[in-house]
Amino acid sequence: MSVNWGGLVAVIIFYIIILAIGLFAARKTRGKTDSEDLMLAGRNIGLVVGIFTMTATWVGGGYINGTAQSVFDSGLLWAQAPWGYAISLVLGGLLFAKKMREQGYVTMLDPFQQKYGERMGGLLFLPALSGEVFWSAAILSSLGATVSVILEINLELAVIISACIAVFYTLFGGLYSVAYTDVVQLICIFIGLWICLPFSLTSEYVEPIVDTSTGWLGEWDSKFTGVWIDYALLLMFGGIPWQVYFQRVLSSKTAARAQILSFVAAFGCIVMAIPSVLVGAVARGTDWNMTDYGKDVTNSNIVLPLVLQYLTPPFISFIGLGAVSAAVMSSADSSILSASSMFARNVYKLIFRQKASEREILWVMRIAIFGMGILSTILSLTINSIYGLWYLCSDFVYVVLFPQLFCVIYFEFCNTYGSLAGYIIGLFLRLGGGEPLLGLKPFIKYPYYDEVDGQLFPFRTFCMIISFISILSVSHISRCILMGVDRKWDVFLCVTNIPESTKYSMDDPVELDSKETKGDQLPEPVIEEPSHKSTEELVKSDTYIE
Template sequence: MAVNVVGVVGIVIFYILILAIGIWAAFRKKKGSQNRLANDDNGGETENVILAGRSLGLFVGVMTMTATWVGGGYINGTSESTFTSGLVQVQAPWGYALSLTLGGLLFAEKMRSRNYVTMLDPFQEKYGSCVGGLMYIPALLGEIFWSSAILAALGASISVVIDLDNTTAITVSAVIAVSYTFFGGLYSVAYTDVVQLICIFIGLWLTIPFAITDTAVSNIRTTKQKWLGEWDNRYTGVWLDSALLLIFGGIPWQVYFQRVLACKTSKQAKYLSFSASFGCIVMAIPAFLIGAIATATDWSETSYTGHLNGTLPEKDASRVLPLVLQYLTPPAVAFIGLGAVSAAVMSSADSSILSASSMFARNVYKLILRPKATEREIIWVVRLSVFGVGAVATVMALQIQSIYALWYLCSDLVYAVLFPQLCCVIYVKDVNTYGALIGYVIALILRIGGGEVTIGLDPFIKYPYYSNEKKEQLFPFRTLAMLCSFFAIVFVSYFVKFLFNSAYLSKKYDVFRCFSNEHEQETREVAHRNNKENVKLVAVTRI
């Protein structure tokens, strides 16, 4: 097995750098939190861990917010899609940038001003712990698919550098990422994200002039038609569906709201979102250029032996970025580029895995399963959750080879199920549990009914323009599922309210007690918001 010693050294150095910064930040956080908690009688230790004590500065906040989206899946996926489909199909950079802008406009101030701890808090405040906890399912699946994209990208980079098979590379990468997550807490994640973003920016831009001037690369203008792509009117509905999915499906994420809720003020939370939106666009430019360079490369003139008559085979599409870094740049540049990309991807993984684990420990285990759970018990719940999420994400990364496909999957259920629920719980005052449940079920049926080729799920609903030949939906059914869910939540909520308040239905049939004791409902909402016992996840500080 051929080993690129320079590349391996680069990865090891950057791993050590990220790990050292994570440990330093964790130590700094622990020392600072001890000083704060000495004068705090309100049980704010959870906020010190999950939300950095709500003291996240604007600079670090913008850097960690940008880095959260600009991970391995983002840059590797952008290069992959540019190479395979052209710029016309590269939607994620501007789609996620718009999602951050809309998140800042519509949700950041409202969520921060209400002092929530996680994204699921408003649901459990409104609907109760159990029904609100159902929202964890799409949130969890989204985080798993997101983590899978990150691990797949990291595996692709490592497999190119040291010539390991993809399975081994992804598995080893997962072990590293999960182990690093044990240093948990937003302090560690935020400070490693700052280094991550700097490494990506310098590493990728340093690569461009060397790669584009390599003797194996012709003028990228000659392959303009390939890297720009062609518009196919048959797929207009699919394109619009995917675009809306990325824009609105990029909002209801704990990794996003974790940073929003960690800001010092609600105004800062909004400005943080706007700034990160701009950062996402800027960071996608070098990744796009690398994809374009790959289209203009005669790979037979490089030392890469896996090409087919000078072009990259389909199986190498997800490895475009590391292949360009490895074979079209000098060893010293590959040292910086490959090491930086790999370290950046690893640093992104902890955000997603910790996010899913924190929501489970707080919103499911603590509030639903074991309200009286001890702090030591929560320690093991979070630790086991970290391993569980990491394990499932690893399996997904091994099963689905396209990083870009994982990107879309991670937002699918979040868009169809969670986005309309979030809009309603924040903006529609009189929505209730009945509407939320009906909307939830409708979204699941319509979305799952459309099937999913990338995971081998056959459709049982064939929407208009269904292609029997390719077995794919050409109708924007994801957006249909989202809209139907939204209107169902609102309509059912108001209809049920009318039935009970007009005495068409006796309040003894109000099984969720939405109307039988409205004062009790209001008291529950206030209690949920102020009950500090529910947020005591001190255990996480030791992770």
């Protein structure tokens, strides 16, 4: 086995730095047993740290490796993720950050469980989980690619080793550790890549990127216009309903600061993508047969670490590879922590164990971290494209979760019936379109379907719109029907939500205080709109009916 000892030492050094900072930051949570403090860092994230960790919401291993891969494969014209996710941060700040922070939610799923009930919130956890798992898989895949280049070992082994390290680091937990390591992550990426660029751009094996612009800029093919539009909208709106994003929003001291962090982070996303784009352009114009690599690049996942190792001097490669690896490692904990937080709070506590102690919740979070690591590892080994994983992680979030989030925040009349209908219809239509990365063949062929190129119609956006319309229409129809009938027909008890204090059977004799009623007259049931109390209040309240 050939080993790049300089790169290996660099990775170890940067790992130690990241781990040390994570452990130092974890001291802020020492002695605290409140799970919310660990999830949201006591809602006390500072402005500078907040900007860094919000930017790191998207800028990580999948971001920098995926952007370089996309430019190398298809050209800058088709590398939509950097600007797409930047716009998603702006839209998130304008539409949701202020409203979510003002309500004092703990996770993204809280408004769903407050309005639709615990079980519907648990159902919505599934697409949120899929997004976080795919995102973690993209991170692990990029980290495995980097390690495999440094050590020249099997990619699968590199991914497994990387996953074990990431899970171990995440166990030290808490948003404080995640946020402070995010600061180091972004600094490492920015300095590491910019130092390497001058050497790679002027390498004797690389044609000037001005002369190869036709290749790395990409060419427009009108046949794929619908696909381009579909992915652009998917990234812009599908980049919003993420716990990893709202964890930063909800940890901000104020709602106004949450918006500021979103806007500044959008600018940061664009800036941080520039070196990755240039690395992809350099790789496209490199004669790899003339380098020490000695062959054409067949696995575009490893384009970025290949450029750093073979087109820069050893010392510069040392800095670049170490920085990228450390950055990827720091990214892994954010996504795993987010999914574990939602599971522990919104699924385990609010559905199965409402009286669970804080210590029990913390242990459930730790167990969930292992589960997330295993799922992410399996997907990263199964799916070969980092950039494909990058898109896929926003796919189901865009189709299913975005219309749900918009409706629960902006439309008071929406209820559980509409939410469930939109969920089922959107998911069915999306799965009907198939997914090559997961080996799912389409059983719905949308307009312009091609046997070779697959779905050319922007069917993801179509599915999202139909899901959105279904939520609104079914909610309105069910509300109109159920408001005028007996409450027994309201299966989910979300239209005629009668307090427990007035529950009685119309068939059984009821003994009433003569001071309150006369004769056999029964008190009129109170018809209420769904409660807007916090989830904890609803759990403790006698007026909440599941």
